[in-house]
Amino acid sequence: MAELPLYLIRHGIAIDRELFPGSDAERYLTNQGEKKTQQIAERLVDLGVSCDLILSSPLVRAKQTSDIFLNAGLADEVQINEALAPGGRFGDWLQWLDQWHSQARMGLALVGHEPDLSQWAELLVWGSSWGGLEMKKAGVIGLHLPLGDPVGQSRLFWLTPPRFMLSKIPKI
Numbered sequence: 205m206a207e208l209p210l211y212l213i214r215h216g217i218a219i220d221r222e223l224f225p226g227s228d229a230e231r232y233l234t235n236q237g238e239k240k241t242q243q244i245a246e247r248l249v250d251l252g253v254s255c256d257l258i259l260s261s262p263l264v265r266a267k268q269t270s271d272i273f274l275n276a277g278l279a280d281e282v283q284i285n286e287a288l289a290p291g292g293r294f295g296d297w298l299q300w301l302d303q304w305h306s307q308a309r310m311g312l313a314l315v316g317h318e319p320d321l322s323q324w325a326e327l328l329v330w331g332s333s334w335g336g337l338e339m340k341k342a343g344v345i346g347l348h349l350p351l352g353d354p355v356g357q358s359r360l361f362w363l364t365p366p367r368f369m370l371s372k373i374p375k376i
Contacts, residue, residue, distance in 0.1 A: 206350070206351060207348040207349060207350055207351070207359075208305060208308050208311060208312060208348070208349040208351070209255075209310070209311035209312070209346065209347075209348060209349075210311065210312050210313075210314065210328075210346070210347045210348075210349050210358075211248075211253065211255065211311065211312070211313040211314070211344055211345070211346050211362075212313075212314050212316070212321045212322075212324065212325055212339070212344065212345040212346075212347070213269065213273065213313055213314065213315045213316075213321075213342070213343075213344050214315075214316065214317065214318055214321055214339040214340065214341055214342060214343050214344075215233070215241075215261070215263075215265045215266045215268075215269040215315060215316070215317065215341065215342070216233045216237035216238065216240060216241030216265065216268070216269050216272070216341055216342045217233065217234050217236055217237030217240065217241075217341045217342070218231045218232060218233050218234065218237055218265040218341075219231050219232060219233075219234055228263070228290075229262070229263045229264065229289075230263075230264050231263070231264060231265055232264050232265055232268060233265050233268045233269065237265075237341065237342070238268070238272065240342055240366060240370065241268075241269055241272045241273075241342045242272050242276065243369070243370055244342050244344070244366055244369045244370065245272050245273045245275075245276035245278060246276050247369045247370070248273075248276070248278060248344070248369070249276050249277045249278055253278060253311075254277070254278060254279065254310050254311070255278055255279040255310055255311040255312055255313045256279060256280075256281075256307065256308050256309055256310050256311060256312060257279055257281050257282075257283060257304075257312055257313070258270045258273055258274055258278060258279045258281070258282045258283075258313045258314075258315060259282075259283055259284075259285045259288060259300075259312065259313065259314050259315070260282055260283070260284055260285065260288060260314075260315045260316075261284075261285075261288035261289050261290075261292070261315060261316045261317060262284045262285075262286060262288075262289055263289060263290070263317070266288065266315045266316055266317065267282075267284070269315050269342070270282045270315045273313065273315070278313060279313060285297065285300060287300065288314060288315070288316040288317075288320075289316075289317075290316075290317045290320060291320070292316070292320060294323075294324055294327060297314075297324075298354075298355070301349075301354075305349075305351065318338070318339050319335070319338075321339055321345065322335075322337035322338055322339050322345070323335070323337075325337055325345045325347060325360070327355055327356075328347055328349065328354050328355060328356075328357075328358035329347065329356070329358050329359070329360050330356060331355055331356025332356075337363070340365045340366055340367075341366065342366045342369075343364065343365050343366055344362060344363075344364045344369070345360070345362060345363050345364075346360070346361045346362025346363075346364075347359065347360055347361065347362075348361055
């Protein structure tokens with residue numbers, strides 16, 4: 205595989221921090237967040253998107269989002285990776301990717317948080333992060349990663365806010 209499709213997926217709508225008495229790591233998806241995330245996951249699968257693996261942040265809302273995508277059929281497996289937690293280290297994920305990419309056949313999905321995911325997308329495409337991309341909850345960014353060092357060498361092919369994924373667009 206000369207390039208690896210990578211889908212960066214922000215977790216769905218979670219309960220507000222102000223309304224949740226527990227830790228940020230334990231915040232969970234709202235009913236609306238689960239429903240919209242389910243619709244987006246089904247839409248991606250309907251569009252033919254599939255991955256070898258969903259790599260998820262360890263936070264509850266990201267794990268729930270990952271499970272929704274798993275159950276919709278985006279991939280057959282979810283793995284937790286600490287690099288996808290808020291403030292996670294991009295370099296740690298790159299090391300993981302370097303070891304894992306030889307197993308790839310279809311692609312990889314990352315489920316995580318903002319601003320990290322949009323910053324990672326910028327690093328992969330442009331080699332630096334300027335804060336120009338923004339992901340809404342349950343939004344998706346698609347990149348083609350070249351083999352080897354993908355930083356500054358990747359190509360953006362999909363930047364979709366959730367409202368477009370939820371629109372009734374006929375299949376082509």
